Amino acid sequence: MKIIDSPAVRGIANRQLRFYMTNPAPCPYLEGKSERKVFTNLAVSDAELLHDALSHSGFRRSQSIAYRPACTACNACRATRIPVADFSPTKRWRRVLKKNASLIREPKRPTATREQYNLLKRYLDGRHAHGGMAGMNLRDYVSMVEGSPVPTVVFEYREGPEPDSTLIAAALVDVLKDGLSMVYSFFEPERATQSMGNFIILDHIAYAQELNLDYVYLGYWVESSPKMGYKADFRPLEILDGDEWRILEDEA
Secondary structure, three states, rough: OOOOHHHHHHHHHHOOOOOOOOOOEOOOOOOOEEEEEEEEEEOOOOHHHHHHHHHOOOEEEEEEEEEEOOOOOOOOEEEEEEEEHHHOOOOOHHHHHHHHOEEEEEOOOOOOOOOHHHHHEEEEEEEEOOOOOOOOOHHHHHHHHOOOOOOEEHHHHHEEEOOOOOEEEEEEEEEOOOEEEEEEEOHHHHHHHHHHHHHHHHHHHHHHOOOOOOOOEEEEEEOOOOOOOHHHHHHOOOEEEOOEEEEEOOOO
16 A cells, blocks of 8 residues: 655655554444554644645545554445546436525635534434534534644535525535545535535535536545445546546446
């Protein structure tokens, strides 16, 4: 596995980076499996360069940590990204866009607000009450949003312009040299029938196209996990296969 893929980043890694392995823990996606992750600290000089290179090698960011799965005898978790120049919305996606056409996207600095946190709590209580983030308090949320050592934006979605409009959804997004990396998104659970999660991805694809960026990074996809199945609905979709990105093909 080529963790570092450029001479410049190798030099930084030799000076500053240390990689660590987590202890085995229950896999959140595959019942009866355990997971391990390799991780490193991004809070170093040239963090942006490192984050770009590590993202291309399948790493994800959580606060100041970059990590990727490193499970023994299992490679079910596949890093994914959408090549936005080749993406064209289907009838299904056009319906989703129409349902949410009234929402206005507004980029914000990565500063946590009580309004965002209250929306997150409603989202977690309504959709992920037993998930790993269910007990997140305001301090945890501040760390999640403000603990990034790389360029990060919070996109807010509202019904109409501020200051009187209601916050409907939000997405924490890292900005890479070649794309947008979606870290976490959440929305008003009562809007679930509007396919809000899919809409946020579609809107980021459109925004990346406007910015002439190449990709929207979606994180990990596990083929046999219902939690992750939605990512394969966005085609074309690239997955990291070993050290190479390739288009995900339907199995015969």
